[in-house]
Amino acid sequence: MKAYKIETYGKNSEKFREAEDEIWDRLEHDEDIEILNRWDRIFKSGVRKVKKVLKEMGIEADIEQVNVVKCVSCKVYVIEEDDYGTWVEDGYLCQACEEYERTEPPATVYFYNDDEYEEDMPYVVGHYINETEGKFWVSWVRCGGWRGYYEAYSDEYEKIHDDGILAYSEDAEELENFDEIMTKAMKKAGIRFARVFTRSSNVFFMGYELWVHKDDMDKFEKLKKLLNEAIEKYRNATRFTITALTGKDPSECTEEEKLWAIISGMILDL
């Protein structure tokens, strides 16, 4: 979309900044100008009126025609040639929103034994960016207030293990061992599988899931025993519950804390 940008230099920039609120007020309310982005000084149309107001206020300015795009996520208009965002399925995603999706992705997927994807490379699944081409997608599950977590979905893959990483805990170390064994075995067996990490509102908790391609589920049958053994050996439900609820390793908890955590875990169905 074509729009216009107000450009000022030197002393005029200073004058503009000092009178900024008044300028926008007059343009918007008296002159009926649609301001698209105050920060970037972009407006939709009405060059003559804008020039008139600025002149009345003693500001010399250049008015440039620019191409603007509206971000699908934050709904802010940005100048297309100045913004390093990206085009996604739903429209344009501005640079700031893209950066956010990539640094705090709702889910990160790692594919194995699949020619279409590089092994051990993270593929981002966000609200607007989906590097798995729709093989996986996410939705936010609200647990009240701002709290919640992302849940992953897939039509092509089937979830075989659902777990969580409790940051800086013994339980997380044991999960690493579990992950190593399963990853190694499935890689060797030539099973197409994916490791999926999902974000939650709690910075100390991240979802960890193993998914197997539906066409390879028969191959996976042979590893079911190994999965059960690995769960038995490394995934202790009581330890997980105690750590999740107290934020401590069981060895650091008093008997009372442990008991409280186990009872709460039963009530919360952890």
Ligand SMILES: [Zn+2]
């Ligand atoms: Zn944006």
